[in-house]
Amino acid sequence: MTHRQTLEALSGLLLGMFVAFLSSTIVSNALPTIIADLHGSQDQYTWVVTATLLASTATTPIWGKFADLFSKKLLVQISLTIFTLGSIAAGFSSSVGMLIGFRAVQGVGLGGLQSLVIIAIAAMISPRERGRYAGPIAAVMSVATVAGPLIGGVIVDTSWLGWRWCFFVGAPLAVIALFLIQRTLNIPLVKRKVSIDYLGAALLAGGVCVLLIWVTLAGNDFAWGSSTSITLVAIGVVLLALMVFVETRVAEPIIPLRLFRDRTTALVIVASIAVGVALFGGAVFLGQYFQIARGYSPTAAGLLSLPMIIGSMVSATVSGQLISKTGKWKNVIVTGAVLMVLGFGLLATIDHETDMVLIGAYLALLGLGLGMTMQNLVLAVQNTVAPGDLGTASSTVTFFRSLGGTVGVSVLGAVLATQVSNLTVSGLAAAGVDSGGSASGAGIGQLNELPPAIAGIVRAAYGDGTARVFLISAVLAVISLITILFIREVPLRSQSGEEMRLDAEQAARAAGGGGAGPVDSPAVDHRDGSRPQAVAGTVPAGERRRD
Known part of the structure; x- marks a missing residue:
């Protein structure tokens, strides 16, 4: 793909990602109005948010595995369609129970989008050149994160629209995204016999959901040490243990256990869990700090988080360009982890009277660290795994980061509640x-x-207690930093995922009879029916990437 073709393909993918992030954050400021209008309770308020989070976290590795077995383009379109239909249905909800159900449907689609977009980008662009496109990706994520709550507040405050348009507004953009993806995303379709591990997928989703339900409700609906708590933990652990057993027996496991034998993948997963707990937990309670402790409106609270968003966008762009130029990534990730530790450490010193300019500077520092760390950790894994495991490995890292974030919100929330009470x-x-x-x-x-x-x-009390949350986040950031230091740097590949797969296919054919036909290798169905113009042995990989 030429640079122009890559940008065209990214336009549809990033618009789909924008719709997903926008629709996920747009309800944050509208929820009080929605719950009041549908006569819901405080518990239901929590589940409107948790339902999407549970479904997306549980299904992320499943979508990733499917990406290694089926057409990535078709899967992106299916996940975007599921997300859009769930959004529209949620807009027609007549009760909170119905809304929670359709929010779970949204979560299934979101789980696909947040992993498949990254996987499709990895299939198109080599690790060495992916930094050139880090800026647009970071910009889309940042703008959607900030714009969602602001747009939601405007919709709710506009009498002739109403809260239901928070779910309808993304539909036209989703249709445009589907059209762009159909026209511009031309990743070859891999045809081969597949064996889907339905039992493993069911056990994984069930085990994760049970444990996430436990950490979400424990401390509020029942005590941490109660019989209900112990029962939920036991069920979750048993389901996940059965999943591990099944994964060792099936031909195409949802999460291949061999991934954890790779040093880079294992260390990145540990670092991602810590980053997820720190990032998602800290971000949730930062908004609460601005609104409760400092008295700002939800819209103003969103604007006050801009230093972190802008810092993340700038550092992701600059670090991506630097990685593409030098081919080295470890120093960038280590620097980002150090900045995260400093950012969280400084935020651990705030109270209810801290100067807002200082808080903005701390957030900018944290944003710089996050921008250099988040996506580059995924890049490190994608650079080391085999082409056939690209989707599974990418989604596994995303899964554990989301899992850490879900647990972080609950555990850090319990810590904050205790601190505020005292x-x-x-x-x-x-x-x-x-x-x-x-x-x-x-x-x-x-x-x-x-x-x-x-x-x-x-x-x-809320203002002073929030510092404890950031202190714990700083400790977790230190764990991430230590883990990252042990990751061994591997030079970035100059081939995209699809080029590597074509090379593997050519090698398999040569080993099986000098090109007489594919031997246990996939056939490639190009959109125009043509054979690939460049495979191993005809044009050097570096020249193919540089068009």
Whole structure:
């Protein structure tokens, strides 16, 4: 593919990614209105968010495995269609239960998009040249993350639209994305006999969902050490243990266990879990800090996070160009991990009176670190695995990062709740108010009903307690840094995933009879029916990449 063809193919993929990220974040500011209109409860409020997160996390590795077995182009289109249909159906919901169900459907499509887009890009572009396109990818993710809550707030505040348009607004963009993908994405279709591990997929999804339900509800609906908690953990562990057993017996496992024997993949997975806990957990409570502790509106809170978003976008672009130029990536990732540690460490010093300019500087520093780390960790894995494992390895890293983020939101939320309760009790005691040693009645939902002086104490407790969340995130960032230091740098390949697969096919044919026919190798069905113009042995790989 020429540079122009690559940009054209990216346009459809990135528009699909933009629709997914926009539709996922657009409901954040609209949820209070939605729950009130549908007469929902606080528990249902949580599940509207959790349903999408559960479904996307559980299905991400399954989509990745399918990408190694079926047409990547078709899978991207299917996942985008599922996501869009789920969004439209959610807009017609007449009850919170119906909304939660359709949000889960959205999550299935989202799980595909967040892994398949990365896999398709890896199939088109070599690791060495992928940095040239890091800027547009980071820009799309950043703009969608910021624009979603802002657009959602405008829609809810516009009387002639209403909250249902938060789910409808992405549909026209999704149709355009599907059209662009059909016209521009021309990854060859690999035809070979496949064996889908349905049992492994079911056990993986079931085990992950049970454990995520446990960490989401424990501490709120039941105690961490209760019989319900122990039962959920036992069921989740048994299901995952059975999944591991099944994966060792099937021909095409959903997550090949051999991936974990590769040093780079194993270390990147550990680093990604820590990054996921720190990133997703920290980001959720950052918005809460701005709104509760500092009194900013949801729209203003979104704008105040811009330093982190801009920092991430700039560093992703610059570091990508640097990696493409030098072919070396480890120093970039190590530098990013160090900046993450510094950013979270500085945020661990904030309280309810910290100067907002300082907080903006800390967030910019954190954003710079995230931009240099997140996608480049995936790049390190894609650069080492075999072409046949490209989709599975990429989605596995994404899966563990999402899993870490889901767990992080729950665990860090429990830490924050405990810290806020303790600080509130101390603040009330200092003000001469006897709380009986408990501040359970002074939660977020009751802030507007409390006397101004008491509400001020609770808000200050949230502001001071958030520092503990960032302190834990800093410790996890240190774990990521240590893990990254042990990753061995491998020179970036100059071939894309498809070029490597074609080389493997040619080698298999040569070994099986000098080109007499494919021997246990896939046949390539190009869109125009032609044979590939460049395979191993005809044009050097480097020249093919440079068109």
